[in-house]
Structures are given as C-alpha cells and as structure tokens.
Amino acid sequence: MRYISTPSVMKKIVFAMMVSAVCAGSARAASEADYLAAVAAAESANKEAGRLRNQWTVTQAAINAAKKAAESGNLDQALKSAQEAEALAKASIVQATSEKQRWKEMEIR
Amino acid sequence: MSALRLLLALATTLGLSASAMAADKPDPAADAKALQDYFVKKFPKVAFDDFVNGPYSMNADMRKQWEEKEQFPPYEFALDSGKEMFAKPFKNGKTYADCFANGGIGIRQNYPYFDDKEGKVITLELALNRCREANGEQPYSYVKDEMASLTAYMAYTSRGKRFDIKIPDDPRALEAFERGKEYFYTRRGQLNFSCASCHVQSPGERIRAEILAPALGILNAMPIYRSEWSGMGTISRRIVTCNSQTRAVPLEPQSDEYRNLEYYLSYVSNGLPVSGPGARP
Numbered sequence: 001m002r003y004i005s006t007p008s009v010m011k012k013i014v015f016a017m018m019v020s021a022v023c024a025g026s027a028r029a030a031s032e033a034d035y036l037a038a039v040a041a042a043e044s045a046n047k048e049a050g051r052l053r054n055q056w057t058v059t060q061a062a063i064n065a066a067k068k069a070a071e072s073g074n075l076d077q078a079l080k081s082a083q084e085a086e087a088l089a090k091a092s093i094v095q096a097t098s099e100k101q102r103w104k105e106m107e108i109r
Numbered sequence: 110m111s112a113l114r115l116l117l118a119l120a121t122t123l124g125l126s127a128s129a130m131a132a133d134k135p136d137p138a139a140d141a142k143a144l145q146d147y148f149v150k151k152f153p154k155v156a157f158d159d160f161v162n163g164p165y166s167m168n169a170d171m172r173k174q175w176e177e178k179e180q181f182p183p184y185e186f187a188l189d190s191g192k193e194m195f196a197k198p199f200k201n202g203k204t205y206a207d208c209f210a211n212g213g214i215g216i217r218q219n220y221p222y223f224d225d226k227e228g229k230v231i232t233l234e235l236a237l238n239r240c241r242e243a244n245g246e247q248p249y250s251y252v253k254d255e256m257a258s259l260t261a262y263m264a265y266t267s268r269g270k271r272f273d274i275k276i277p278d279d280p281r282a283l284e285a286f287e288r289g290k291e292y293f294y295t296r297r298g299q300l301n302f303s304c305a306s307c308h309v310q311s312p313g314e315r316i317r318a319e320i321l322a323p324a325l326g327i328l329n330a331m332p333i334y335r336s337e338w339s340g341m342g343t344i345s346r347r348i349v350t351c352n353s354q355t356r357a358v359p360l361e362p363q364s365d366e367y368r369n370l371e372y373y374l375s376y377v378s379n380g381l382p383v384s385g386p387g388a389r390p
Contacts, residue, residue: 053366055358057298088299095296103294106305108147109140 002046030079032070038082043090054096059088114196117130118323126206135283137276140290141377144309148325149290152313156357161329163322169321175388184261184334184386187341191262194255199244205259208240217260217267217383221372222275223282230281230368232286234343251362252349264332267328272329272383274376289373292366293324298355304370307351319390330387338346345373 042063049055062085070078148160155166165172195213198204206212210219220233237259249255275281296303305324307316312323314337331344342350345362347372352359360366 007352050358053360054297057356057358059300059351060358091299095301099295099297103291103296103303106294106303106309107290107311109142 030075035070035075035078038079041080042085045086049089049092052096054092056092059085136285137286144377146325159325160326161381162273164320168320183388187258187261191258196264199246201244203244214266216271217264220269228281230372232368232371235363252346253342257343260332261386267383269382272379272381274379285369285372289369290371298357302355326381328374328386329381332389333389335389
C-alpha cells in the first residue's frame with residue numbers, strides 16, 4: 001500500500017508557510033495614492049457603463065465599500081474593493097457591448 | 110451580349126437589395142405569432158386566455174390558493190381608492206375622464222400606443238401623469254400607491270377586453286417595437302439574465318420560492334398586489350424590480366427603454382384579455 005509519509009508532508013507545509021510569510025511580509029502596504037488611482041479608475045469605468053445604460057448594483061456597492069474602508073484608514077481593503085469595483089464595471093461594459101448582437105440568439109422566431 | 114449581362118446583374122442586385130430590405134424591416138405581427146406559438150406549443154394544456162394568470166396557469170397548487178384569495182382580493186382597497194381618485198375633480202374642476210377616450214372607462218387594452226406627433230410610446234402610467242400635469246397637479250410616483258390605484262381601477266373597467274395594441278407603419282413605431290424586443294432579450298446585471306431568461310426559457314420553473322410567469326400575457330394582469338411587496342405595484346415597479354433582481358441598476362421609470370419594452374410585451378400579448386388588477390405571491 002502506498003502512502004505519503006507524514007514528515008515529508010509536514011516539511012512541505014512548513015516550507016509553503018515560510019514562503020507565504022516572506023511574500024506577505026514583502027508585499028507593500030497600499031498607499032493613499034494607490035487607492036485614489038484605483039477608485040478613480042473604478043468610477044470612470046462605472047461611468048462608461050452608465051453611458052451604455054448597463055450599470056450593475058454591485059459595482060456601486062464595491063465603490064462605496066472602498067470609500068468607507070479608506071475613511072476608516074484601511075487602505076489595503078480600500079484598494080481591494082476599488083479594484084473589485086473596476087473589474088465589475090469592466091465586466092458590465094463587456095456585457096453591454098457583446099449583447100448588442102448576442103441578444104438575437106435568444107429571440108423566438 | 111455584355112450589355113445584356115450587365116442588365117441581368119443590375120436586376121439581380123436590385124432584386125437582392127429589395128429582398129434584403131424587406132427581411133430587415135421589423136415584422137411585429139410575425140414576432141407576435143412566433144412568441145404565441147412558442148408558448149402554446151410549450152404549454153399545450155394551458156388555455157390561451159389563461160396565460161394572463163401568470164404562475165397560476167402553470168401550477169395547480171398555486172392556482173387553488175389564488176382562487177381562494179380572489180374571494181377577498183388583496184387589491185380591493187387599491188381598487189376602491191382608485192375609483193374614488195379617478196372621479197375626484199382636480200383643482201381646476203376637470204377630472205381624469207377629460208384626458209381619455211371614453212372618459213377613461215374600458216380603455217386599458219389600448220395602452221401603450223404610439224404617438225405619431227411625439228414619435229414615442231405613451232403608456233397608461235405616463236398618460237395619467239401627463240393628465241395631472243396638464244391640469245396643474247403634481248405627478249405621482251410611477252411605481253406604487255396612487256398610480257397603482259388609478260391603473261387598478263382603469264384595468265378593472267376593462268376586464269375581459271382583449272389587448273389591441275397598434276403599431277402603425279411608421280419607421281419610428283417599428284423602431285420602438287424593435288428596441289423593446291432588444292431590451293427584452295438582452296442580458297444584464299451581474300447575474301447575466303435577460304427578461305427572456307426567466308419569462309421565455311423558464312416559465313413554470315421555480316426560482317427560489319417563486320414560480321416564473323410566462324412572458325405571454327405578463328402585463329395583462331397589471332397592476333398587481335404582490336405579497337412580496339406587501340402592497341400594490343405598477344408595470345414600472347415590476348420592471349424596476351426585475352432589473353434589481355439581476356443586480357442591474359434599474360433605469361428611471363418611464364424611460365424610453367421601459368416604454369419600448371412595455372410596447373413590445375403588450376403587442377405580443379394582443380388577443381389576450383385584460384385581467385388586472387391581479388394578485389401575485
């Protein structure tokens with residue numbers, strides 16, 4: 001019967017944990033400039049989605065969450081939420097653009 | 110010989126362009142027939158007129174509960190207040206009856222219509238607010254309360270009359286119908302749902318606790334009392350809610366898109382009776 005030796009697995013886990021700890025330590029904390037750039041990009045993309053009449057409720061919610069986190073001084077979370085908002089806004093733009101033709105595939109003829 | 114060939118080529122090109130143009134021209138009657146045929150074929154046991162009863166036409170248990178509820182319908186209060194509001198004169202002494210054909214009685218089945226002067230679709234909700242404004246009154250909210258009561262009363266006076274939406278042979282009216290159709294089939298929101306995802310592909314199916322209504326006849330029961338809302342809602346409210354449920358930011362009530370959507374949905378339900386006001390879970 002083949003089995004994985006526990007010491008070998010443990011070594012791997014410890015090694016992975018060390019690598020993640022080093023990486024996390026070296027990750028730069030978000031600055032206010034990072035956050036401001038990210039939230040501006042998110043708002044710009046969401047504005048474009050609005051022009052296409054296809055905003056998503058979750059985009060504004062993520063922008064609001066980013067602003068709230070920034071106000072409380074949690075810039076890491078603020079940056080993360082702003083980046084999420086931008087991704088959502090961009091997805092809504094892709095949806096609006098692709099649906100200009102794709103809706104016809106659903107039509108009952 | 111070459112001149113003959115040239116003539117033949119020209120004639121063929123002209124013929125093809127003409128047929129291409131004909132194929133591109135919107136054909137609302139064909140669209141309505143295709144959609145009605147689709148539902149009749151998909152639900153062979155549902156009587157044609159019963160499609161206006163939405164989920165109750167699809168589920169026997171729900172139907173039984175609804176029939177019992179109809180003995181004391183939850184929209185009754187709205188109906189009474191709508192009747193009262195409809196008759197009450199504005200400050201200038203005029204009433205809603207002065208704004209509508211036949212004094213506003215028994216006309217629900219003709220809305221929305223295409224106004225050739227404005228070049229846009231006019232819904233009943235819009236016409237009611239325009240009537241108010243023309244008589245020096247403030248417009249009502251499009252989504253509930255007074256607007257729902259007024260449209261409930263007007264629908265009630267039209268019960269049994271068959272939808273008779275007209276699309277004049279006017280490129281702007283045909284465009285409005287096409288834009289309404291496009292809106293209906295376009296996916297939106299984070300959930301990537303179109304109106305058709307629920308109301309064409311999945312009527313009769315459950316989405317969480319709800320049973321989805323067929324698109325055919327979906328506006329004939331409007332306005333409705335919804336238990337989910339604990340109150341009445343208009344067509345505007347229904348569309349806004351649908352958008353929110355897909356996590357799309359709703360447009361403003363009575364935007365061009367919503368008016369065109371209502372035009373499309375109403376036209377494809379031509380021939381079905383008005384059953385509003387209705388009640389839904």
